[in-house]
Structures are given as C-alpha cells and as structure tokens.
Amino acid sequence: MTPQSTKTDAPRTPEVTIPPADHLVGKNCKRVDGREKVTGLAMYGADLFPQAADLFAKVVRSEEAHADIVKIDTSAALAVGGVLGVYTHADVGGTNIHGLIRRDHPALAEKRVRYRGDAIAVVVAESERSAEAARDRVHVEYSPLPVVATMEEALSDGAPRLYPEGNIMGDKRIRRGDVDAALAAAHCVVTDTFHTQTVDHAFLDVEAGTGIWDGHTLTLNAPGQWVHEERRLIALALGIPVEQVRIIQPVTGGAFGGREDISIQIYLGLAALKHPGKTIGLRYDRAESMRARHKRHALKIEYTLAADREGTLTAARITVHSDEGAYASTGIAVMRKAASHATGPYRVPAIEVDVYGVHTNNNPTGAMRGFGACQMAIAYEGMMDRLADALEMDRVALRKRNMIVPGDPVTTGQRIDNASVHECLDAALAKFNERPYPGNDGLPPHLRRGWGMSAICFGLGYGDGFPDCSRARVEINPDGGATVYTGGVEVGQGLLNTMMQIAGEELGLPFEKMHVVAADTELTDESGSSSATRQTYFTGNAVRIAASELREQILDVAGKWLNVHPHEVTLQQGWAFETANDANRVSMARLYDEGLARGYSFKATGLFKPRTVPEVHGTGQSPRAFITYLFGAHVSQVLVDIETGEVKVERHIAAHDVGKAINPQSVEGQIVGGVAQGLGMALMEEVVYKKGRILNAGFTDYIIPTIKDLPPVEAIIIEHDDPGGPFGAHGVGEPPLIGAVPAILSAIYDATGVAPDTLPVTPERMWRLLRMRDGVPVPV
Amino acid sequence: MPSALAPLPDDIPLTRITCTINGEQVVADAPVDCTLLTFLRDIVGLTGTKGACLEGECGSCTVLIDGKPVTSCLMLAGQVNGRTITTVEGLADGDALDVIQEKFVETGAAQCGYCTPGLIMSARALLNDNPSISESELLTALEGNICRCTGYASIVEAVRRAHRELKS
Numbered sequence: 001m002t003p004q005s006t007k008t009d010a011p012r013t014p015e016v017t018i019p020p021a022d023h024l025v026g027k028n029c030k031r032v033d034g035r036e037k038v039t040g041l042a043m044y045g046a047d048l049f050p051q052a053a054d055l056f057a058k059v060v061r062s063e064e065a066h067a068d069i070v071k072i073d074t075s076a077a078l079a080v081g082g083v084l085g086v087y088t089h090a091d092v093g094g095t096n097i098h099g100l101i102r103r104d105h106p107a108l109a110e111k112r113v114r115y116r117g118d119a120i121a122v123v124v125a126e127s128e129r130s131a132e133a134a135r136d137r138v139h140v141e142y143s144p145l146p147v148v149a150t151m152e153e154a155l156s157d158g159a160p161r162l163y164p165e166g167n168i169m170g171d172k173r174i175r176r177g178d179v180d181a182a183l184a185a186a187h188c189v190v191t192d193t194f195h196t197q198t199v200d201h202a203f204l205d206v207e208a209g210t211g212i213w214d215g216h217t218l219t220l221n222a223p224g225q226w227v228h229e230e231r232r233l234i235a236l237a238l239g240i241p242v243e244q245v246r247i248i249q250p251v252t253g254g255a256f257g258g259r260e261d262i263s264i265q266i267y268l269g270l271a272a273l274k275h276p277g278k279t280i281g282l283r284y285d286r287a288e289s290m291r292a293r294h295k296r297h298a299l300k301i302e303y304t305l306a307a308d309r310e311g312t313l314t315a316a317r318i319t320v321h322s323d324e325g326a327y328a329s330t331g332i333a334v335m336r337k338a339a340s341h342a343t344g345p346y347r348v349p350a351i352e353v354d355v356y357g358v359h360t361n362n363n364p365t366g367a368m369r370g371f372g373a374c375q376m377a378i379a380y381e382g383m384m385d386r387l388a389d390a391l392e393m394d395r396v397a398l399r400k401r402n403m404i405v406p407g408d409p410v411t412t413g414q415r416i417d418n419a420s421v422h423e424c425l426d427a428a429l430a431k432f433n434e435r436p437y438p439g440n441d442g443l444p445p446h447l448r449r450g451w452g453m454s455a456i457c458f459g460l461g462y463g464d465g466f467p468d469c470s471r472a473r474v475e476i477n478p479d480g481g482a483t484v485y486t487g488g489v490e491v492g493q494g495l496l497n498t499m500m501q502i503a504g505e506e507l508g509l510p511f512e513k514m515h516v517v518a519a520d521t522e523l524t525d526e527s528g529s530s531s532a533t534r535q536t537y538f539t540g541n542a543v544r545i546a547a548s549e550l551r552e553q554i555l556d557v558a559g560k561w562l563n564v565h566p567h568e569v570t571l572q573q574g575w576a577f578e579t580a581n582d583a584n585r586v587s588m589a590r591l592y593d594e595g596l597a598r599g600y601s602f603k604a605t606g607l608f609k610p611r612t613v614p615e616v617h618g619t620g621q622s623p624r625a626f627i628t629y630l631f632g633a634h635v636s637q638v639l640v641d642i643e644t645g646e647v648k649v650e651r652h653i654a655a656h657d658v659g660k661a662i663n664p665q666s667v668e669g670q671i672v673g674g675v676a677q678g679l680g681m682a683l684m685e686e687v688v689y690k691k692g693r694i695l696n697a698g699f700t701d702y703i704i705p706t707i708k709d710l711p712p713v714e715a716i717i718i719e720h721d722d723p724g725g726p727f728g729a730h731g732v733g734e735p736p737l738i739g740a741v742p743a744i745l746s747a748i749y750d751a752t753g754v755a756p757d758t759l760p761v762t763p764e765r766m767w768r769l770l771r772m773r774d775g776v777p778v779p780v
Numbered sequence: 781m782p783s784a785l786a787p788l789p790d791d792i793p794l795t796r797i798t799c800t801i802n803g804e805q806v807v808a809d810a811p812v813d814c815t816l817l818t819f820l821r822d823i824v825g826l827t828g829t830k831g832a833c834l835e836g837e838c839g840s841c842t843v844l845i846d847g848k849p850v851t852s853c854l855m856l857a858g859q860v861n862g863r864t865i866t867t868v869e870g871l872a873d874g875d876a877l878d879v880i881q882e883k884f885v886e887t888g889a890a891q892c893g894y895c896t897p898g899l900i901m902s903a904r905a906l907l908n909d910n911p912s913i914s915e916s917e918l919l920t921a922l923e924g925n926i927c928r929c930t931g932y933a934s935i936v937e938a939v940r941r942a943h944r945e946l947k948s
Contacts, residue, residue, distance in 0.1 A: 038897075040827070046830075046831070129792070204894040253894030492929050668934075676931035704926060
C-alpha cells in the first residue's frame with residue numbers, strides 16, 4: 001500500500017482545534033482507580049470471596065513459640081461436617097520452603113515451630129465455618145523447647161541455640177578511617193543507646209484472595225508486592241513449573257513492606273492443587289494477620305559520636321543488634337541498610353559500624369517502610385541533638401556544619417552529586433518560621449512546648465550490586481490511546497497514575513486516553529518489587545524508554561502521512577501535526593491504522609537495569625552502593641503534658657527533594673502519610689511480646705494514629721532533577737517516615753530537656769522519664 | 781489446639797432477616813451469630829463495606845442504619861430487622877457520584893482506598909445531620925475511622941469541600 005492511497009480518503013483539515021499542550025508530568029491527574037474505590041466497586045482480595053469461592057481454606061498455626069512437633073492428629077478435624085481435607089507438610093509437592101533472601105521458612109512446619117505464627121496445616125472445607133471449626137480441631141502434639149524471647153536472652157551465656165550455627169543470623173560492617181585515633185583526639189565524645197520497637201504494618205486490607213488449579217495453570221488472585229518473585233517462590237515450594245503459576249494482584253489496601261514475604265499464596269496454591277477445578281478462598285482476620293506476618297526490626301543501637309572544638313564531626317562508632325525473629329525474611333538487607341545509613345547525611349571521616357542480626361522466637365522481622373534506615377535516623381539525629389547540648393552549640397548550626405554538600409561521601413564512601421539536604425532543611429525551617437513560634441509563655445505549668453528537626457538521606461533501590469531492574473511495555477490502541485503494561489504492583493501509592501502519566505507525556509496523549517495493566521504475571525513483564533522507593537525511578541524509566549521508542553514509531557508514520565521530516569512533527573493531545581502548521585495534522589486513531597498498514601507494531605518494550613557496585617565485604621565501602629540518594633528534612637513542634645506524659649504534635653513540616661513530582665498530589669499524599677506512620681512509630685505503636693506471644697494482636701491494643709493525632713502536616717516538595725530518573729523524578733515512598741520520627745523526638749527533647757532513647761514515647765514512658773529527670777522515684 | 785474452639789457449623793441455627801438496603805427490600809437467612817458486616821458482604825453480596833479490625837476500632841465497616849453511622853462488625857444481622865441500611869453502594873445515583881465521593885476522588889483521599897467506604901459513610905452521616913459544622917465537629921465525626929495511608933489531610937479536605945458545596 002502506498003502512502004498516497006491511504007491519504008486520499010482522510011480529511012486533511014478537521015474542524016476541531018487541537019487543544020493546547022497539557023503536560024501530564026507534574027499534573028494532578030485524578031487517580032485512575034479513584035472512582036471504583038469511592039463507590040465500593042473496587043475488588044480487594046476479600047471481595048473476590050462470596051461470589052467466587054467454591055471451597056474455603058484456613059491455616060492451622062502453632063500455639064507454641066518454640067517446640068518440636070511430635071504428632072499432628074487430623075482425625076477430629078476431618079470429622080467436622082463439610083471438611084474435605086487437612087494438609088500438612090507431607091502433602092506439599094515441592095521444597096515446602098520460602099524466603100526472600102534465604103530460603104529458610106517452611107511453608108508448613110515439619111519437625112519444629114520457631115514462632116507462634118508458624119503454619120502447620122491447611123484445612124479445606126465447603127464453608128468457611130466448617131474450615132474454622134476444623135482448624136481449631138487439628139490436634140498438634142508439641143514437645144516444648146525453651147523460648148528465646150529477647151535479644152538479650154539469645155546472646156546470653158548458655159542460651160538455647162535456635163539454629164545449629166547459633167543465634168547470630170549474620171553481620172554487616174563499615175570500616176573507614178581510624179576511629180580509635182579520632183576518638184582519642186576528639187574534643188567532645190557523646191555516647192547513648194537507643195531501643196527501637198517492633199512495629200506492625202497494620203495495613204487495613206488483611207491478607208485474602210482466591211486460587212484455582214485448572215489442571216494446567218495455578219491462578220492466584222492474591223495481594224503481594226512483587227508478583228513475579230512470588231510466582232517463583234510458590235512454584236518452588238509447591239513443586240510445579242513456574243510457567244504454570246499465574247499471579248494476579250487484586251486491588252490492594254496498603255502494604256508498607258508487609259506484603260513482601262509470602263503470606264496466603266502457598267496455602268491457597270496447595271489447597272487449589274488438591275481440589276482441581278474448584279476456586280479456593282482464604283482470608284485471615286486481623287489477629288491472624290498480625291500473628292503470622294513479619295514485623296519491623298526492633299534495634300538496639302549503641303552510638304558514640306565525636307567532634308572537635310568547633311563541632312566538626314570526627315568519628316562515629318556504632319554497634320547495632322537487630323531482633324531478626326524466627327526466620328531470615330529480608331533481615332540481611334535490613335542489616336545492610338542500617339549499616340549503610342548509619343551516619344545519615346553527615347560527613348564523618350572515621351566510621352566503624354557493626355550490625356548483628358539476632359534470632360529469637362518472635363515473629364520474623366523483615367521489610368517495612370524505611371527499613372534499617374529509619375531506625376538509624378532516630379539514632380544519628382538523636383546524637384546530633386545530644387552533641388549540640390554537650391558542645392553548647394546551636395542544633396541547626398551543628399547540623400549545617402556537618403551536612404554533606406555535593407561531592408561529599410556518605411557512610412558507604414559513595415560521593416553524592418545531588419546532595420540537597422541543606423536546601424531541604426532550609427526550606428523546612430523557613431516554613432516553620434513563617435509563623436511565630438509560640439514558645440512556653442502563657443502556657444499552664446503542666447504543659448511544655450518544644451520544637452525539633454531532622455535531616456535525613458536515603459539510598460533508593462536495592463543497591464549493593466543486587467540485580468535491580470524494571471521492564472515495561474507500551475502499546476498504541478486502535479482508538480489512538482495507549483496502554484502501559486507493567487509488572488509493578490499498585491498497593492495504594494499511586495503507581496498506576498505515575499506510569500500512565502509518564503507514558504502519556506512521552507506520547508502527547510491526554511490522560512483520558514491512557515490505560516494501564518499491572519501486576520499480572522501472564523500479561524506483564526517483571527518490574528521488581530513495590531519497595532525500596534524504587535518504582536517511580538525504575539519502572540518509570542522502563543515505561544519512559546518503551547514510550548520513547550513508541551514515539552519514534554509514531555513520528556516515522558506521522559512524518560510520512562504529513563509529508564514532513566519526523567523532527568517537524570509535534571504530538572499533542574492525541575494528534576500529530578506539522579509543528580509549523582497545525583492544519584497539517586492527523587489523529588492518533590488514524591495513524592494507528594496507517595502504522596499497522598505500514599507494518600509498524602506500535603508496541604515497544606523498555607528495560608531499565610542500572611548497575612550498582614557491591615559494598616566491599618568487611619568495610620562496607622562502595623563507589624555506587626545505591627543508584628541515587630534522596631534527601632529530606634522535617635521540623636516538628638510538640639506540646640508535652642508533664643503531668644500525664646502525653647505528647648501532642650502541634651505542627652509538622654516535611655520537606656523532601658523528590659527530583660520531579662510526576663503527580664504532586666500523590667507525592668504529597670506519600671509525604672503526609674509517611675509522617676502519620678512516623679508519628680505512630682514515635683509515640684504509640686509497639687508490638688508487645690510475652691514469651692513469643694503477641695499481647696496486642698488487634699487494633700484495640702495496637703494503637704495507630706487517628707485523625708485527631710495528626711496536626712495539619714505541611715508538605716514541601718523540592719524538585720531538583722535527578723539526572724537518572726524519568727523526567728528527573730526519583731521517588732518519595734520511604735523518606736517521609738524516616739524523617740518524621742527523629743524530628744518528633746528532637747522536639748520532645750527541646751520541650752522537656754529529656755532525650756528519649758526508647759520507642760515509642762508513650763505517655764507512661766514520657767512520664768517515667770520526667771520523674772527520673774526530677775529525681776522522683778518511679779514505680780516499677 | 782486453641783483454648784476457645786470455633787463452633788461446629790451444624791450448631792448454629794439460621795434466622796430470617798428482613799430489612800431495606802440501599803432502597804431495596806432484602807429478605808435472607810443468616811446464622812444467628814452473623815454480624816451485619818458478614819451479612820452485607822457474604823450473604824447479600826455488597827462487598828463495598830470493608831472489614832479490617834473486626835472489633836469496632838477502625839471504622840472501615842461503617843454503614844448507616846436509619847441514617848446513623850454504625851460499625852457493622854459490632855452488630856448482629858438480627859438487630860437490623862425492619863430497619864433501613866445505607867452502604868457505600870447506595871450513595872451514587874447511577875453514574876453521578878455523591879458529592880462526598882466526588883471530593884474524595886478530587887483530593888486524592890482514596891490512596892489504597894480500603895478505609896474509604898467507611899470514611900465516606902461517616903462523613904455522609906455528619907453532613908446529613910448538620911448543615912453547618914465546625915472543624916472540630918468534622919474531626920470528631922471521623923475520629924473513629926482509621927486510615928493508614930494518607931495522614932488524613934486529603935480526607936479532611938475532601939469533607940470540607942463537600943460541606944462547602946452542600947451549604948452553597
């Protein structure tokens with residue numbers, strides 16, 4: 001077909017005016033999933049149930065935190081009406097093991113249980129009630145072993161060995177400069193020990209989904225954070241080829257790292273394989289969700305920081321012990337993240353860091369927003385306040401004296417070109433000073449006000465040489481719109497809009513013409529996990545690469561059609577036109593037909609796989625430990641009731657350099673939401689264990705912030721193009737939480753003169769600290 | 781075995797529930813221990829109402845009974861006999877969203893969206909009753925609804941905008 005023959009039957013001068021260019025990058029396009037979410041039509045895992053499930057599964061969990069399994073008696077369970085099967089490890093066809101970094105966690109326990117959430121059996125029944133009744137009637141005979149409840153117990157002489165190699169799961173070290181010499185020569189040395197707590201993700205949408213085995217494909221509709229990795233883990237554990245597993249992510253209500261470890265998937269898969277052709281439903285309730293899932297690591301951080309007379313930092317010596325719980329989960333990565341962020345955004349010439357992971361019989365600890373980095377920020381920012389006091393120096397001046405500038409190294413020795421921490425802190429302080437600080441004048445005597453700050457950095461992506469890549473596909477549709485296919489998982493953060501807006505910007509299409517298909521292992525290519533603040537940067541780049549190749553195809557075809565050089569073609573609002581003469585134009589829908597007729601696919605794929613450099617074993621040094629760094633600074637103002645110990649956050653300002661805000665509303669949502677979770681971690685949230693049993697596995701006792709706990713958070717978006725990011729964007733997911741906690745603690749210190757070192761700062765803890773400050777006896 | 785065992789399925793008798801849901805009369809049988817939340821989701825099939833904590837703490841399961849907001853996880857289905865229930869599915873008029881829903885979309889108040897139906901119902905009850913509300917009344921009305929994603933700012937803004945629009 002010649003160009004002339006197709007051109008003659010198309011109108012050359014349409015009546016409509018081409019709307020002005022509307023850049024999707026930087027625009028608050030309404031969330032593509034907004035409408036279904038506000039009408040209740042969005043289908044989360046648990047919503048797939050009542051209509052779809054033929055059979056129902058439930059999981060039998062260990063009643064012991066540490067025990068050998070002597071016998072599993074399923075007879076009473078099988079006698080319950082409607083029960084079709086009770087399955088144990090003996091029924092699992094594959095390795096029966098999962099684990100994101102080390103494969104060490106039996107899907108169904110074989111000989112031993114290591115925490116009180118370990119799964120032992122899966123019950124399948126015709127109704128959920130039958131399944132529940134049967135679950136409670138599986139009789140497991142245990143031979144109890146001593147429970148290692150705390151890190152102190154695990155490290156004590158003669159402690160029971162939880163694994164043959166002992167109770168230390170692993171270590172991670174940083175060595176740079178001569179710390180001994182620097183400490184000996186220092187003018188001022190401050191030392192303190194911080195205890196951060198175990199935190200639960202507390203996403204609202206508890207684990208739930210469906211699964212079916214049709215004899216060829218095992219299809220699971222189950223929420224995770226990395227569908228392609230989950231597919232591999234499920235296939236290995238269950239012993240079926242990975243190609244025969246399909247994971248489809250339902251609408252997902254939050255994750256925050258809590259869906260990184262496998263949850264319901266293997267149990268659903270096992271039940272489905274045993275009952276071919278039947279759709280299996282499985283859902284946890286809140287208590288089971290909290291009892292089964294991994295948690296944020298509780299860290300004990302011993303920190304020594306030294307400075308010269310002027311307040312220039314000279315050395316840091318840091319020892320960290322991390323409660324890893326029963327299994328490895330992502331603990332190795334968390335330890336490494338803690339080590340690599342140990343001195344934050346500060347220049348410290350001599351650094352020694354030793355991080356030890358310690359096994360206990362608590363829940364496994366793994367991914368949660370800001371893992372490792374967030375605990376260390378509490379310590380390094382806490383130390384800056386203590387050092388400022390010891391030096392009788394201004395807190396801001398001390399920080400600014402030591403904060404890195406472009407070209408300076410962070411803990412890993414990596415030199416940071418885009419260091420914008422000074423600007424973040426300046427912006428946060430300027431915002432704070434826009435309104436007069438009310439101070440303590442006129443307050444009743446039981447109330448004390450204070451303000452504090454934090455400055456933080458964050459390495460984006462997996463880093464450390466770990467393969468980290470995203471893939472994407474973009475296709476032009478017959479109507480001239482486009483569809484983005486990404487393996488990336490939307491968990492609420494706004495990934496779908498981000499990818500649609502990036503592709504739409506590149507292709508000159510209006511948002512309404514954009515579509516997205518995400519996180520279906522059958523339809524989309526692997527894009528890594530929705531974690532490590534990586535999706536905007538990694539998958540955003542892959543989408544942009546695919547879309548720009550597609551753009552080239554469109555320009556080729558449009559150039560022919562318009563009879564101009566492709567460089568003289570503008571793509572705008574679904575039209576291609578001659579840049580100097582927009583009357584010479586063609587719609588994308590028409591171009592689609594033309595392109596196909598000319599043999600163009602109008603499909604393109606993108607792969608983004610930048611390399612980081614592994615940190616040297618023993619020193620933790622690397623010229624490129626992370627692909628890029630993010631910076632932020634917070635200012636918080638609190639009111640402390642010194643009679644009750646209650647802390648109220650009155651103001652909170654969060655400034656973050658996000659590179660470029662693809663969708664400013666989503667970015668602001670991440671910042672404000674991160675501050676809320678940080679406030680929870682600072683003041684109220686803690687998973688409390690007693691001998692491995694969680695005492696507060698529910699929202700009645702596990703307290704998370706409500707609308708009345710949050711002040712109006714003032715978010716400041718700073719945009720310095722990241723040279724490696726799509727349209728200059730990098731990411732924002734984790735840093736807002738990391739910055740929030742130390743700023744609140746800093747404000748408490750300012751208000752009371754007491755520097756909290758144990759989290760969360762509950763009213764009781766605060767009250768005790770104040771009494772100790774005043775030398776008043778504290779009841780035990 | 782756990783100390784408290786889930787009841788055997790045959791131990792639980794059924795009861796007949798007759799009520800009005802989103803303007804339609806519903807007659808259905810439910811186990812006597814069935815909560816309103818389970819009744820709505822699993823028996824009537826209206827899954828817009830969410831369960832999250834299942835102990836009355838998070839507000840995700842909020843629905844209106846005769847116009848008043850309740851946490852449906854704490855009510856038995858038998859308690860709604862003869863009463864009128866509104867769920868999130870009952871707010872939009874065909875394609876036209878309720879003003880609160882519209883503002884939630886506009887401000888980006890639905891991130892993961894799981895708390896959204898409950899929050900919208902709490903806000904609906906507040907705005908139904910009060911042509912004029914103060915900021916503190918607004919916060920108190922939504923205090924029983926937990927959101928883990930947003931930090932609430934976009935939610936407060938959505939309800940404020942809806943309130944302004946309803947007043948004008």
